[in-house]
Amino acid sequence: MSRPAGRRSAPAEGGARIELVALTKRYPGQSEPAVDDVSMDIAAGELVMLLGPSGCGKTTTMKMINRLIEPTSGHVLINGEDVLRLDPAELRRRIGYVIQQIGLFPHLTIAENIGLVPRLLGWKAVTIAARVDELLELVGLDPSAYRGRYPRQLSGGQQQRVGVARALAADPPVMLMDEPFGATDPITREHLQTEFHKLQRELRKTIVFVTHDFDEALRLGDRIAVLRERSVIAQFDTPERILSAPADEYVAGFVGSAAAIRRSGLTTVDDALRHIALAPPGDDSGGLSVSGEDTVRDAIDAMLRNGRDRIHVTDRDGAVLGSLDFTRICELWARAGQPGGRDVG
Numbered sequence: 001m002s003r004p005a006g007r008r009s010a011p012a013e014g015g016a017r018i019e020l021v022a023l024t025k026r027y028p029g030q031s032e033p034a035v036d037d038v039s040m041d042i043a044a045g046e047l048v049m050l051l052g053p054s055g056c057g058k059t060t061t062m063k064m065i066n067r068l069i070e071p072t073s074g075h076v077l078i079n080g081e082d083v084l085r086l087d088p089a090e091l092r093r094r095i096g097y098v099i100q101q102i103g104l105f106p107h108l109t110i111a112e113n114i115g116l117v118p119r120l121l122g123w124k125a126v127t128i129a130a131r132v133d134e135l136l137e138l139v140g141l142d143p144s145a146y147r148g149r150y151p152r153q154l155s156g157g158q159q160q161r162v163g164v165a166r167a168l169a170a171d172p173p174v175m176l177m178d179e180p181f182g183a184t185d186p187i188t189r190e191h192l193q194t195e196f197h198k199l200q201r202e203l204r205k206t207i208v209f210v211t212h213d214f215d216e217a218l219r220l221g222d223r224i225a226v227l228r229e230r231s232v233i234a235q236f237d238t239p240e241r242i243l244s245a246p247a248d249e250y251v252a253g254f255v256g257s258a259a260a261i262r263r264s265g266l267t268t269v270d271d272a273l274r275h276i277a278l279a280p281p282g283d284d285s286g287g288l289s290v291s292g293e294d295t296v297r298d299a300i301d302a303m304l305r306n307g308r309d310r311i312h313v314t315d316r317d318g319a320v321l322g323s324l325d326f327t328r329i330c331e332l333w334a335r336a337g338q339p340g341g342r343d344v345g
């Protein structure tokens, strides 16, 4: 995975410092806190990934920053200012927010969706119109083609770009992003990640980005907070340090599984077949197939994109040899984890 050069340069002051101080959330009726005494210092202009398994409290932690969820105790400071002292609505206008479900209003045009916050802030119509066009350009959508459309007339990836444009509308110093690209297929997701990374290098917002995808965390993050249950920080470090010096077995587990997926992009189906046997062809592959020269990653991507749990493997003449399924791919990864098995999977 290539990581653009120069990203470790000192961040410009495009963003604001965020401090989480002993932040705790206890939902009513729950015996355990969802977030337990979390402290974190995020520099202005830094992009921090919150990475952890489902239910570990990532979203709760993030939503306490813009007070969509009120902390039970602890503080959030933005540029030294305690957000609990601010009016929540006013606070949220100063913080961009992008979520997986996009949240575009279906009955508003793209321009109206992007212009929502500037309108609430009382900007003049002509200023809003200019800003909308500027933002559409910024996220790679031709303003004349897209400003008058409705969300349903855009693809998922295009809608997600509009979601990012909308969050940037009033030029907020802080952006919160909750699995923003999670609902898109792997190829679109990679495009969106690349574009977003380029954009962030220009804008240098302070961004807190929730993900459970380790590859995404590695690709985008200046630093990654690997979280355990209750958002307890297992390691908060640069991607390089997390890969080269995982703090413990828990962090090493993330590194290991991501490495397996990455290796899949280097392993051809022919290589894999030296280590595992194919399943019988079956008739439920939905017409999907890969050949021996394709990679295991190609097979996984095709299965995920099409919602199938198996794919046919064909020979040079297109004859079906058998099928590959997730059980066999896991078997391959398990072998890769064994001594002497590092070259597979």
Ligand SMILES: Nc1ncnc2c1ncn2[C@@H]1O[C@H](COP(=O)(O)OP(=O)(O)OP(=O)(O)O)[C@@H](O)[C@H]1O
Residues within 6 Å of the ligand: 027, 028, 030, 034, 052, 053, 054, 055, 056, 057, 058, 059, 060, 061, 212
């Ligand atoms: N409103 C609520 N009331 C009670 N419990 C809640 C509420 N919201 C979340 N929780 C619980 O708090 C814990 C943390 O939830 P949270 O959504 O922050 O996790 P997450 O890491 O973002 O998960 P995911 O990756 O699945 O979105 C979970 O156990 C969840 O069930």
